[in-house]
Amino acid sequence: MLTMTGISKSYGETLVLNRASLVVEEDEIVALLGPSGSGKTTLLRLIAGLEVLDEGRLELAGEDITELVPEARGIGMVFQSLALFPHLDVAGNLRFGLPKRGDESRIDAMLDTVGLSGFGPRRIDSLSGGEAQRVALARSLIAAPRLMLLDEPLSSLDSELKSGLAMAVRDILKSAGIPAIHVTHDEVIAGLLADRVVRISDLSGVESAD
């Protein structure tokens, strides 16, 4: 599904990623493990197109997306900060993920899917951490992305809630058939959510994952 080949990125003199390669299969959830500052978030931002890579190639479902702008890649992302729009209610946030003149009834259906039925009119600042995380996930899912990127979205939650939500996220992604890369430094959560766990240090220097 996603083929990432020989990706490098530096900021000034600092080399963050050196010829990193990875393949994510269809329907597969890959957990990417690594300590803080190891380049996990940078890697996700490169795949999403939010940062420009220095070298390498990105293919999604056989299409070369290396030069595409983020909005044309068809990739969803749940940010570590969740990035929920504070001026919109829950339904308004999900509406952002619908095509213009899209079917509004999908909002309620998606809220059902993430276990938040009836939350549409709720303000963002009235949500608990777990609820906000589900809204962020729902907003990305409703856009029907070809690939989902999860940037430590569970990191601010307590352990019990974290494990429950990790299982819920896995079930939702699996039932929607969306492949995902989940970035985390938590090995337990990585094991719960993903089909395969990869360490970021293992990505470098691999010429091609094929």
Next chain:
Amino acid sequence: MRPGRVNAVGVLVLVLWTAAVLVPLGLAWSQLAAVAEAGIIETLADFEGRFQSQGSLQFTFVIAFLSTVITLLLGVPLAWNLGRHRWPAHSLLRGLFTAPFVMPSILAAMGFLTLISVFESISGFDLRSNDEMQLAALLLAHAWFNLALVVRFCEPVLATVDPSLEEAARLLPRGRTRSDRLLRLWAPLLTPSLLAAAAMTFVFSFTSFALVRHLTPGRRNLEIVMANQADWAGIRIPELGRAASEIVMAASLVQLLTMVTALGLISWLQSRARRDISASVVDARTTAPVRSWKSVHLMMMAAFVLAPLLGVLVASLQVRQPAGLVWSFDGWRAAVGSQSATDLTSALGWSVAYAILTLVIALPLGFLLAENIHRAERMGHGRFAIAIDVLAMLPLALSAVMIGLGVLIGLLRTDVTMLRSWWIPAYGHVMITTPFVVRVLLPAIRAIDPDLDGAAALLGASPLRRLLSIRLPLLTPSLIVASALVVAISLGEFGASWVVVRFTEWSTLPVMVDELLSRPGFDPLLRPAANAAGVVLLLLTLVLFMMVERFRPLGRGGDF
């Protein structure tokens, strides 16, 4: 000071403040009502029919509205350009664009008069006798003055909105194009700040005094109408004081209602703006595209802001002679000498004396009011806290001329012995500046971790020691900002001072400048002398403003 206890000092301060604000206003109103023969409804109905006030209502509203529109048209692109990018010498640039807000209004009037002279000498047109040109100059001067409000309200929002919001929008179907994001993300996020800036601009343009007085001399807004009646309003000789009292009553009532409505709107919008923007402050700016039209735009706006200020400096060094303008220090010599009813040194002395006296009273007063509001909030007395806040902000709902009239009619014409009190102009300055102290200190007081005070108390520190060694040191940056603002506002205050001190020997620097500008222009040294006094005012204000900017945190906007 521990929350949970009734604080005698706090209650006393509250009572004193309320009395200090309401007593002169109440006395002034009763004095006006006693002299006026018609009731308030009748005076309001007659207002537009009187030759002294005819057309002023429409002029005031139209000018305030048009000024607001032009300010937004110039201010929004500037705020966007400053808020979304990190420019070389960014703090200096932000300081430059927000400086006009603290500049004395008389200085803006002088600057624009100079620019008009320059334009006239280049183009050969007589702009000053052209009504439309006068109005255009007034609107531009209001925009120059209020540009800072749009920048101050909107730039912090633009500079600190979590960048992942825009990134998230780019990845979603309804945020894929730039116009989508502008419409669905930025417009709703900015609307409360933008409307608050617009309402504030409307208020300042509505109560503009020095600019209307000097740039559109043939026109009258409500401030001018009230100021023109100051000599006779409240005089207890009906033949002399009746019409003036009725006009002041009607104008002040219209003004008060308009300002209360606008300020209520601002307060509501600011609470919405705070609610919508996340509490965490991140620097979301990107490196500026130096070689682009954005740089050109920034340079053009810098030229617009600097032109009137440089005009004042240049005009102070040029004297008109038969052969044309020549460079000379004669204007400076005239300002220091006996050209004016009062010389520059004396006017500067009074201005500094009133500024210091105002600071000594307004700073502790504002601090104690802010402490009371905070204590009421922590005790769970939300409504009481709002009531104190509203009382503290009361003078903001009054214009400078209205405050001057309150002092003149309520105090001086009630107790004539006060006419000999040199400190009386500071009364108005304290009323005008104290709300600003409260607005600066209250967020800083709220931000102090209450556990610090508790920890100090458990270690045996007395309330006074906790105040001196914990709270005041933590509040030092905000106290400096508040002090600089108080001194800057007091130094540049014109409307209230003009009403109260214009015929006394205590003329302040802005009143002296006005006096020089208002004399017939036969003497070639008058304008350079007025501009020389203006330069002194400009330098004093700039130094204080830079102090304020140095201590202002990123993300702090509309609360001054």
